[in-house]
Amino acid sequence: MGxxxxxxxxxxxxxxxxxVLVNAPMRExxxxxxxxxxxxLVYCLCLRGGTSAVGAAFLAALTLAFVSRAFAVxxxxxxxxxxxxxxxxxxxxxxxxxxxYYFIQGDNRTAFEKGFEALQxxxxxxxxxxxxxxxxxxxxxxxAREKRVRHKAENTxxxxxxxxxxxxxxxxxxxxxxxFWGKGK
Amino acid sequence: xxxKRRVLEFCADxxxxxxxxxxxxxxxxxxxxxxxxxxxxxxxxxxxLTNGLIASIRIPDTEEHAAVRNAPRVEMNLGRxxxxxxxxREIVMGAVTVEQAAARLAxxxxxxxxxxxxxxxxxxxxxxxxxYLMGGTxxxxxxxxxxxxxxxxxxxxxxxxxxxxxxxxxxxxxxGVVALVSxxxxxxxxxxxxxxxxxxxxxxxxxxxxxxxxxxxxxxxxANCDYLSGTIRAIDAVLIAxxxxxxxxxxxxxxxxxxxxxx
Numbered sequence: 531m532g533x534x535x536x537x538x539x540x541x542x543x544x545x546x547x548x549x550v551l552v553n554a555p556m557r558e559x560x561x562x563x564x565x566x567x568x569x570x571l572v573y574c575l576c577l578r579g580g581t582s583a584v585g586a587a588f589l590a591a592l593t594l595a596f597v598s599r600a601f602a603v604x605x606x607x608x609x610x611x612x613x614x615x616x617x618x619x620x621x622x623x624x625x626x627x628x629x630x631y632y633f634i635q636g637d638n639r640t641a642f643e644k645g646f647e648a649l650q651x652x653x654x655x656x657x658x659x660x661x662x663x664x665x666x667x668x669x670x671x672x673x674a675r676e677k678r679v680r681h682k683a684e685n686t687x688x689x690x691x692x693x694x695x696x697x698x699x700x701x702x703x704x705x706x707x708x709x710f711w712g713k714g715k
Numbered sequence: 716x717x718x719k720r721r722v723l724e725f726c727a728d729x730x731x732x733x734x735x736x737x738x739x740x741x742x743x744x745x746x747x748x749x750x751x752x753x754x755x756x757x758x759x760x761x762x763x764l765t766n767g768l769i770a771s772i773r774i775p776d777t778e779e780h781a782a783v784r785n786a787p788r789v790e791m792n793l794g795r796x797x798x799x800x801x802x803x804r805e806i807v808m809g810a811v812t813v814e815q816a817a818a819r820l821a822x823x824x825x826x827x828x829x830x831x832x833x834x835x836x837x838x839x840x841x842x843x844x845x846x847y848l849m850g851g852t853x854x855x856x857x858x859x860x861x862x863x864x865x866x867x868x869x870x871x872x873x874x875x876x877x878x879x880x881x882x883x884x885x886x887x888x889x890x891g892v893v894a895l896v897s898x899x900x901x902x903x904x905x906x907x908x909x910x911x912x913x914x915x916x917x918x919x920x921x922x923x924x925x926x927x928x929x930x931x932x933x934x935x936x937x938a939n940c941d942y943l944s945g946t947i948r949a950i951d952a953v954l955i956a957x958x959x960x961x962x963x964x965x966x967x968x969x970x971x972x973x974x975x976x977x978x
Contacts, residue, residue, distance in 0.1 A: 537848070544844030550837035551923055552737075552791040553828040570848065608800045610739065611793045614928060618841075619848055623925025624918055626952060630960030648930070656934035685810045702810075 534574060541570035541619055549615040558611055561601045566616035569594035573620060583647075584654045590620055591658025599662060603670040606681065613659065620655060622648035720780050721813050722754045723772040725820070727782035729799060730761065730768045732824055734786040736795040739932065740765065740941045746803050750816075753807045765789075765936070765944040765951075788879065791928075798823045831871045838867025838923045846919025855915045858904060862896040862920030870923070883958045886924060890962030893920035898970045917963060924959055926952035 545566025549559050572593045576586035598612035625648025632641035671678065688698040726747045733743040744763045747770060751759035758773035766789075771781040802819055805811050811819070829837070842863025847856040869892045873885050880888075897916045904911055933948030 540844050540847050544841055544848060547837040547841035547844060549793075550829055550833060551841060552793050553795070554793040555797050558797075606801070606804075607797050608742065610742070611797050614737075614791070614793060617931065618922075618928065619845065621925075621927025621931050623922065623927030624849065626926055626930060626956040627918070627921065627959055627963075630953070630956040631964060634957075634960050634964045652927070652930045652934050655931045656938055659931075659935055660938045682808060685805050685808045687810055 534571065537574050538567050538571050542567040544619055545615055548618040552614055554611055554615050555607070558601075558605060558607060561605060562612050562615040565594060565597045565601060565612040566619060568597055569616050570619050584650045587620055587651045588654040588658045591617070591655040592662060594620070595659045595662035599665070599670050600673055603667075604674045604677075606674075606677070609663075617655065617659075620651075622651040622655075625651060718813070719756055719772055719774055721817075722751060722756050723759070723770060723780050723782050725754075725813055725817055726751050726759070726761070727768065727770050727784050728817075728820055729803070730763060730770065731784035731786055732799055732820065733796060734763070734765070734768065734784075735789060736792040737789050738796045738799075739939075740936055740944045741939050742796075743768070746799065750803055750806050753809065754813060763941075763944075765947040790874070792826075792828060794828070795823055795826055798826065831868070831875075834871050835864050835867035838870075839863035841923055842866075842919040845922040846915050849915060849918055851912060851915035851919065854904075854909060855911045856919070858897070858900045858911050858916045859919035861900050862893045862916065863923070865896045866890075866893045866920055866923065883954060886955050886958030887962040887965075889924055890921055890959040891966050892962075893917060893924075894963045894966035894970075896920070898966065921959055921963065924955070926955040929955065 542563045545563045546559055548566070549562045554562055569590045573586050573590035576589050577583070581589070594616050595609070595613060598609040598616065601607075601612045602609035625644055629641050629645035629648060632638075632644060635641075687702050729750060730743050730747045733746060740763050744761055747761045747763075747768075748759060751761075751772070756772050758775065759770070760772075761768060761770040766787055767783070767785045769781065769783050771779055773779040799820070802811070802816065802823065806816055828834070839860045840863070842859040843856040846859040847853065851859070866889050870885075870889050873880060873889070879885075894917055897913060897920050901911055901913045901916060929948050930952040933945045933952060935945075936942075936948060937945035
């Protein structure tokens, strides 16, 4: 149990570091960290429960993608922001490296084994992600309906009711221009 | 008509920005099509690859315009992807004119990433954490800090030079730096009476270079029926891995020749 808590914390820290490396928006660091830590926790639990590495990667990818999509809706960001930062620890980078390393050392059999293993893990992760990405968006929108409605109301220009009604529209555009450049510079 | 051409150029720029910052193929394609449709261009077509895109717009009964963008070097920047996403959302709601959108896109493209030292520190922390997650001890993790820092600085320096090095060579050099610093660290700790696993330290150090994301995204592309893009990414992943392995392998070979160093 204590081991799992340490693993969770380290995975959280690792994900924060990766989020910096891929230039994620700073406000989303905490959410990305939770995504990555949860994914790693599922992976660890699966391994302890006796699942194979590939199966564990698949289940972890399902969880990760699900959490990313939930955060994506709540935070109004693309899911990639959470997914890419969070999946770093699971991705078979070490496997691909091992393959190339043994290949250079002349140990072709081990190289093939490692490469095949890495490919299996990558496929498991990709399938997990693709499955969750295929879920309908409505499933997640429940999480932040009010926020979406407010965002839409703030960003939709008032309807054009003909020539005489330009004040509301002008005011809208002026406010937008100000809010954007005020923030940007 | 001039208006339509501006829409086409803007869409192509949006696609280029997304690709250059590491967005998925389907996201790039979808975003471009959505924006074109919101600006009233019905006959808009785009074909997106990992390293470039083609888009065209047809104005009925008159002519057809095309735009091509080349995106050879991809550097992950989720902040820019996120900003483009927010912009496209507002465009779809009809709240941004083409000129405003172009100005905002220029601002997004000029967005700066984190400063060099922050990146280097993040690389060090990532190395230590990953070393621990891969089964290293706390001592191994501590030993992975300097290699991580060194490679972070090295990669950032390389990325800021004007004439970029060949990708294979730059990965080889970066991995060589990791292996060198790792071997030094392990050796010095050994002199101090502390023993750690050089393999684990090196694995931790090279984590920020490793092509795991490229491989996984490649397979995702294949699953989305973007076969060519998936293949490009997979080859890219293998090439990166080969560069890293060459760099590490060379340094370890030479290190093994020095008496008193055990790898």
